[in-house]
Every structure is written in C-alpha cells, then in structure tokens.
Amino acid sequence: AEERENLTWELFGSASRELAREVAADGFVPDLILSIARGGLFVAGALGYALDVKNLHVMNVEFYTGVDQRLDLPVMLPPVPNVVDLTHKKVLVADDVADTGATLKLVRDFCADHVADVRCAVVYEKPASTVKCEYVWKRTDRWINFPWSVLPPVVERAGQVLDA
Ligand code: 5GP
Secondary structure (H helix, E strand, O other), X not given: OOOOEEOOHHHHHHHHHHHHHHHHHOOXXXXXXXXXXXXXXXXXXXXXXXXXXXXXXXXXXXXXXXXXXXXXXXXXXOOOOOHHHHOXXXXXXXXXXXXXXXXXXXXXXXXXXXXXXXXXXXXXXXXXXXXXXXXXXXXXXXXXXXXXXXXXXXXXXXOEEEEO
C-alpha cells in the first residue's frame, strides 16, 4: 500500500512557522514574498505574517500539455508580476512543493535578471527536484495531500451545496 504524506491544517500551522524560522535563522530579510498560485498563496500568507513582510506578490504558473508533446511544460499565466516591482529586491519565492522543480525554475529564471537575490521556500521538496530550495520544511518522495486541495470543490445543484 502506497503511503501518502498528509499535511493537515494544524500541521501546516507549525510547518510554516518552522519554515519562517529557517529563513530568519539564515539572516535572509526579504523585501517581498512572491507566491506561486494557488498552493503557494497559503505558504506566502503564513510566511508574510511570521516574517513581518507585507509586500506580497502573486505569480500564476500552470502546466501546459502541448497537443503533440510528450512533456508538460509550465507556463506563466496572468497576473505576471511587474518587473519594476522586483528590480533590485530580495525576493522570497513561496510554494507548497518542489516536485520536478520545473515551476520554481521558471519563476527563478523570471526573477534572476532583475532582482538582487532570489531564494525559494517550500513546505516539501522531492528528491528529483532540479531546483534545490534554500528553505525546506520536509523532504519526501511520497504524494502529498495538502489541506487546501484534498477535498473536492463545492458545487451548487438545485439549491443544495455539495462536495462535487
Ligand atoms: P513541479 O513539478 O513544477 O515542481 O510542481 C508542480 C506542481 O505539481 C506543484 O506546485 C503542485 O501543485 C503539484 N504537485 C507536485 N507534487 C505534488 C504532490 O505530491 N501533491 C500534490 N497535491 N500536488 C503536487
């Protein structure tokens, strides 16, 4: 039986606090946090409070499957952050998990030419990730259930609200 990594809301609370402590212990004081929607929004919000950073930005990255392509590649969707907002800044990129690392690589590369420093904070990092994150709460090679995506979306049907 394949074991899953189950992150509860409760555990996320302490995980994000510990992640913030790693950043602070390293002496890194970010000017802004760049979250990767959607999972990274939770991490960025928690780190924003824990590190007293109010300057939060969002980047939307989704995997695109080309019609005749074997490989999925991540693409940026709107809102794309304004480069002017990032220029010469110390940026902390926040996401839920680095799996292949392709998402974080895209974001890092987007920042690289403009920012003073870019570092990545994730709750989980998997061993195959091409991006080695500076701040990681836990390493795993399992599939992770996140509290924000483990339940199906809620839908309304004939006046009743249901789990899809
Ligand atoms: P990447 O492969 O680019 O590092 O990760 C892309 C995205 O795949 C992640 O941001 C996340 O949304 C999703 N993902 C990768 N591994 C897992 C996992 O173990 N559990 C869940 N729920 N999503 C994952």
